[in-house]
Amino acid sequence: MASNGPNATSVVVRTTLPRLPLPPTSERLAIHTDRLLLRPLTQDDLQAYYALRKQPEFMAESTLGKPDVDISETQAALDDLANPERENFIFGIFVAATGELIGDGGIHTVRFGSMGWPEIGYKFVPAHWGRGYGTESMSAVLKTWWDLPRQEAEVKAHPDTLQTEPEGSTLSRERVVAEIATYNKGSQRVLEKLGFEHFGTWDEPDTQLHRLGQPLEMGHYMLSSPS
Ligand SMILES: CC(C)(COP(=O)(O)OP(=O)(O)OC[C@H]1O[C@@H](n2cnc3c(N)ncnc32)[C@H](O)[C@@H]1OP(=O)(O)O)[C@@H](O)C(=O)NCCC(=O)NCCS
Numbered sequence: 001m002a003s004n005g006p007n008a009t010s011v012v013v014r015t016t017l018p019r020l021p022l023p024p025t026s027e028r029l030a031i032h033t034d035r036l037l038l039r040p041l042t043q044d045d046l047q048a049y050y051a052l053r054k055q056p057e058f059m060a061e062s063t064l065g066k067p068d069v070d071i072s073e074t075q076a077a078l079d080d081l082a083n084p085e086r087e088n089f090i091f092g093i094f095v096a097a098t099g100e101l102i103g104d105g106g107i108h109t110v111r112f113g114s115m116g117w118p119e120i121g122y123k124f125v126p127a128h129w130g131r132g133y134g135t136e137s138m139s140a141v142l143k144t145w146w147d148l149p150r151q152e153a154e155v156k157a158h159p160d161t162l163q164t165e166p167e168g169s170t171l172s173r174e175r176v177v178a179e180i181a182t183y184n185k186g187s188q189r190v191l192e193k194l195g196f197e198h199f200g201t202w203d204e205p206d207t208q209l210h211r212l213g214q215p216l217e218m219g220h221y222m223l224s225s226p227s
Pocket of ligand 1: 122132133134190
């Protein structure tokens, strides 16, 4: 189906979303998978998180696209994650057997994402790429996300996210979306393995400091809630 692209007019739909406020990070249960442990990051993780965030490859696809220059930037990022006013559903991702922090990810935008829907993102240190951790961790996060208590909500949705809506439904089926640079084949593959479908590709102004405002080709993906 043809994409309406970046300038499409949003469509207001009634749907469900996780009830706000989300449980405070201090009350969120850890998520266990076969090989990983996921839990909210705390102040105790500062040094380990800095060791990740100073690696350029870890930060290459983040909003600003640059590593932390010193630990105060990591502290600010940790503070932001714990700030209840900046609702997020982000987890630190640890190897269960060793306790090593290797990545972070989850729903970074809970309300009012650029496509209207919650948005997922994730990143790992290169030493742990290609082991299936991206798929394993985000599959578990999504399962936990869909299990959160719901409330009805209004969403200003990009019309391309509504193309598969059944006729006559009163509440739109909920979505989670992802935006990925088209060169990022590994991340696209993770989304495919999680069941996301591609709904459009178009240029957007880059947010990364070294290419600020230049056109960047982004693929847009969505996952519908389990029926
Ligand atoms: C993208 C990223 C999250 C993938 O994590 P991962 O743990 O390596 O992912 P998985 O092992 O679960 O799956 C990766 C898949 O992509 C494939 N892949 C990796 N690089 C690829 C490439 N250049 N071209 C095609 N496929 C590629 C792998 O073969 C694997 O698919 P398979 O299981 O069918 O073989 C990781 O590389 C990363 O953290 N990169 C930096 C940050 C980033 O890009 N984040 C995503 C933006 S939100």
